[in-house]
Amino acid sequence: MPKLVLKFEKSILQEVPVNSKEVSIGRSPDNALVIDNPAVSHYHARVFSEDGRIMLEDFGSLNGTFVNGQRVKMVALKPGDSVAIGKHTIVVSDASDLDGFAVGQGASKAAAPKLNETVILDTKERRAFMQQIAAAGETSQVAPARMKVPTLLVRKGRTNHKEYALTDKLTVVGKSAMATVKLKGWFAPRAAAQINRRDDQSYYVGAADKTPAVNGNPIDRPTKLSPGDVIAVAGVELEFVYRD
Amino acid sequence: MNQGIEQTPMATEIEFGAQTDIGCVRESNEDFFGAAPELNLFVLSDGMGGLACGEVASRLAVETILTRSRSGDLEPASASSDGAITGVSAESNRLASATRAANEAVHRAAQNSGTGQPMGATVVAVRFVGERMSVAHVGDSRAYRLRAGQMEQLTRDHSFVAEQVRQGRMTEQEAGNSGLQNVLVRALGIGPEVEVDVSDELVLEDDTVLLCSDGLTRELTDVQIAAVLGECAEAQEAAERLVELAKQAGGGDNITAIVLRRAAKPVGALARIGRLGKWLKNSGN
Numbered sequence: 001m002p003k004l005v006l007k008f009e010k011s012i013l014q015e016v017p018v019n020s021k022e023v024s025i026g027r028s029p030d031n032a033l034v035i036d037n038p039a040v041s042h043y044h045a046r047v048f049s050e051d052g053r054i055m056l057e058d059f060g061s062l063n064g065t066f067v068n069g070q071r072v073k074m075v076a077l078k079p080g081d082s083v084a085i086g087k088h089t090i091v092v093s094d095a096s097d098l099d100g101f102a103v104g105q106g107a108s109k110a111a112a113p114k115l116n117e118t119v120i121l122d123t124k125e126r127r128a129f130m131q132q133i134a135a136a137g138e139t140s141q142v143a144p145a146r147m148k149v150p151t152l153l154v155r156k157g158r159t160n161h162k163e164y165a166l167t168d169k170l171t172v173v174g175k176s177a178m179a180t181v182k183l184k185g186w187f188a189p190r191a192a193a194q195i196n197r198r199d200d201q202s203y204y205v206g207a208a209d210k211t212p213a214v215n216g217n218p219i220d221r222p223t224k225l226s227p228g229d230v231i232a233v234a235g236v237e238l239e240f241v242y243r244d
Numbered sequence: 245m246n247q248g249i250e251q252t253p254m255a256t257e258i259e260f261g262a263q264t265d266i267g268c269v270r271e272s273n274e275d276f277f278g279a280a281p282e283l284n285l286f287v288l289s290d291g292m293g294g295l296a297c298g299e300v301a302s303r304l305a306v307e308t309i310l311t312r313s314r315s316g317d318l319e320p321a322s323a324s325s326d327g328a329i330t331g332v333s334a335e336s337n338r339l340a341s342a343t344r345a346a347n348e349a350v351h352r353a354a355q356n357s358g359t360g361q362p363m364g365a366t367v368v369a370v371r372f373v374g375e376r377m378s379v380a381h382v383g384d385s386r387a388y389r390l391r392a393g394q395m396e397q398l399t400r401d402h403s404f405v406a407e408q409v410r411q412g413r414m415t416e417q418e419a420g421n422s423g424l425q426n427v428l429v430r431a432l433g434i435g436p437e438v439e440v441d442v443s444d445e446l447v448l449e450d451d452t453v454l455l456c457s458d459g460l461t462r463e464l465t466d467v468q469i470a471a472v473l474g475e476c477a478e479a480q481e482a483a484e485r486l487v488e489l490a491k492q493a494g495g496g497d498n499i500t501a502i503v504l505r506r507a508a509k510p511v512g513a514l515a516r517i518g519r520l521g522k523w524l525k526n527s528g529n
Contacts, residue, residue: 014411032412169331170376170444178376178446191375194446197331199400200410207392208446222396 002054002079004047005091006033013088022048025085026059029200030224036201039063039086042148042242047077054092056083148242150203152195157236158184165243166203171195173233174208183234192234196222203240210234256372257507258284261480263487267459268495274298275457275500278306284372285313285339286502290385290457292431293363297354301365304353305346305432309369312342333444336378339371340442343380343432347440350433364431368399368455370504377445377453382438383431386461389445390452390473395466398445402430425462452479453504456486459497463490479503 004023006014016023016032024031028042035044041061048055054077058065066084067075077083079094150166160182164171173181174191183192191208198204205212206222212233214223225231225240232238258281266273274291276299287309291302316338328337346367354363366383379387384401400406404427408414414422432438447453452473460469469486476482486501 014413034411167331168444170446172375172446176375178374191446191448196443196445199441206396208448221394 003093004033004083005093006035007089007091008087015093018047018049018054020049022046025090027201029202033090035085035088037086037088040088044085054078061085148244150197151241151243152181152231152238153241154181155230155237155239156232157234159236160184166195166197169197172208173236173238181236181238183236185235189234192236193231195225195231205231256284256374258286258372259479259505259507260286260502261478261483262286262500262502263480263483264500265487265491265495265498267498268491270498272296272299273498274302275459275498276302276306277455277500277502278310280310280314283313285310285369286371286455286504287367287369288385288455288457288500288502289365289367289432290383290459290498290500291363291365293354294359294361297357297359297361297363298365300353300357301350301363301433304349305365305367308346308349309339309342309367312345313338313371316342329442332442333373333376333378335371335373335376336380336442336444339369339378339380340440343367343369343382343440343442344438347382347432347438348436351436354433362434364428364433366402366428366457367432370453370455372447372504372506375446375448377447378442379445380440380442382440383428384458386454386456386458388454388456388466388469389447390454390470391448391450393470393474395470397466398443399441402441403428425458447506449506451506452482454486455502455504457498457500459495459499460486460490460501462496463493463499473503476503479505 002018004016004018005012014033023033024043024046025033025035026042026044027035027037027040043059044061045056045058045065055074056067056072056077057074058072063086064071066072067081077092079092081092083090152164152166154162164181168180171181172179172191173183173193175183175188176190179191189209192210193205193212194208195203195205203225204222205214205219205225207219210233211218212231214229214231227241229240230237231240260279262277264273264275264277276291277288279286287306289302289305291298293301329340350363350365357363366385368381368385368387370387371378379398381387381399382402384403387398389396389398404424405414405419405422407429409416409419430438454469454473468489472485472489473482476485482503483501487499490499
């Protein structure tokens with residue numbers, strides 16, 4: 001079965017098989033291949049099988065998808081093709097022999113001598129890679145106007161603003177001093193709900209003194225927000241969107 | 245927005261309980277914990293390294309964070325200072341900075357030990373200011389929040405298997421059975437610099453916060469932990485029960501648990517000193 005191998009410089013980051021399921025590619029963590037870099041669109045492209053061929057489709061991404069140096073919209077891929085997205089490369093591999101991957105093999109080697117003890121995987125390559133990621137992040141922030149800003153739009157209810165850019169990792173909805181989305185009214189709860197940006201860069205809404213509903217369904221655990229989701233809690237409705 | 249608004253730190257009252265145990269297999273306890281109750285700051289660390297280096301590393305990590313936080317509070321936090329993390333409160337930035345100092349301290353100690361032994365430590369540290377809690381961590385020691393019977397893990401492990409799960413290459417179950425659970429991808433002391441994960445969290449009056457080393461979570465499920473936290477009226481009792489249960493379940497590693505609750509009623513100074521005494525007694529074993 002052919003595979004897609006996501007690489008950054010010389011490091012292999014991820015491998016996914018191309019089977020009947022399509023492989024979505026993008027910055028958003030719900031993609032099958034996640035490229036966590038601001039130069040990559042949230043839903044950038046996809047790879048899928050059609051009539052025995054492997055097809056690549058770019059979703060009209062801002063910075064484009066390149067196959068062997070050519071910007072493409074939709075092409076058939078063949079083994080050995082190199083797909084460039086941002087500074088990352090996806091290599092189409094025919095190899096069923098590529099069972100392991102660099103990180104995994106390194107880890108088992110490192111761990112082998114004494115498995116009872118905690119060991120640390122900290123290769124030079126990994127460190128160099130982290131630095132490159134950091135550097136790439138900085139350069140792509142040159143065009144901040146193009147970055148989409150996660151935002152809550154107030155659809156209903158009494159709040160101190162009509163919209164809130166979610167710049168902080170924690171956003172509290174309520175009457176409390178630490179609330180960003182300030183609720184008005186005598187009976188408003190101190191903390192009705194909370195929204196956290198977790199380390200996957202996604203936003204999750206969770207219950208506080210009240211249990212919010214997302215798109216009409218009361219949540220029973222912190223719930224990941226998708227664009228267009230509407231949070232209803234304590235008499236207000238907030239729509240989660242990414243704004244230009 | 246949290247930044248810029250310097251709230252007068254409310255007199256937050258935190259009820260805390262803590263317990264640590266060598267477990268049933270290991271020959272030394274490399275876990276260490278400490279607190280600065282006047283700052284509502286609680287720190288747990290799990291050390292690693294041969295020839296007693298693990299014990300040195302975890303202790304040094306905890307003590308550096310406590311010391312730094314005490315002295316750091318005398319200086320105003322500067323938002324533009326090096327390495328400031330955006331999107332989190334000034335307290336969280338201070339805690340991250342203290343954690344980076346702990347990394348430097350452990351790293352330096354490893355370099356100067358002359359044993360050639362690598363030395364490292366995980367750390368999880370929390371600090372309460374009013375309803376807000378700052379969380380900083382490196383490695384696989386965890387912070388949980390129990391709210392309305394639901395456990396939520398507030399930290400993500402910097403471990404190889406956790407990374408595999410996040411990238412969809414391993415299921416939770418595979419990770420739980422993996423022989424590579426001991427492989428960390430981030431720890432204090434390994435390099436001259438470390439990336440510290442930091443966040444702000446909301447803590448309500450009825451919430452319980454748990455800090456623990458992997459010796460606890462390897463033995464007990466979230467459901468078991470939530471049950472104990474829900475049953476025990478006292479934080480100290482909960483910490484002791486958790487550690488005892490983890491030992492009964494095998495105790496394959498050192499086990500440490502810190503249970504924290506926002507006290508519903510103001511607690512008198514005497515009660516506080518009494519608790520501190522108990523804490524010191526427990527941490528001195």
